[in-house]
Amino acid sequence: DQQVKQNSPSLSVQEGRISILNCDYTNSMFDYFLWYKKYPAEGPTFLISISSIKDKNEDGRFTVFLNKSAKHLSLHIVPSQPGDSAVYFCAASVDQTGANNLFFGTGTRLTVIP
């Protein structure tokens, strides 16, 4: 049962334009949402996160928006750069005794066209 879903397997955007990556979840107990970026042959690297009590978090060119009522979050990248081309994973965490379990979506491959 996949609790975090990324329904768009791929996205292509022109350099300089905005990239919007979407993510939906089902578990209302998630307390944090994270975005990870993955290049080929490398492990995922943390990009940005948002607490479930907030609706927006911004870090430079990256902004994450959370709509709890819709159980939906999105990552905005503006302006998009060719180096942003990677697979982006949405993840959600729920506090469990001793550790936080991360649930990942299946990723969206972003291609930024120069």
Add this chain to the structure above:
Amino acid sequence: DTAVSQTPKYLVTQMGNDKSIKCEQNLGHDTMYWYKQDSKKFLKIMFSYNNKELIINETVPNRFSPKSPDKAHLNLHINSLELGDSAVYFCASSRLGTSPDTQYFGPGTRLTVL
């Protein structure tokens, strides 16, 4: 000065064999994880260890056994390998008690079972 390292990077073996994947982190983290990314690119947690104690075990076959000789290492042993075990395995680590649980990933080990 790699933060989370895994060996080997590639592993090709026959069905029925027993193999191990090693993971080491030099971040001083106290929790380590193993994830499996299957052919559908779904990244799913298998185990986590905190202070040498297993915390999460997500319905993984008992042919898989994590072993942590110390806080900096979490090795994955797999007995009687099956075709369905072919996947990319990622090790990760984090510091317990941080919010969000920002996990740092290794580069992955691609296991191919023939």
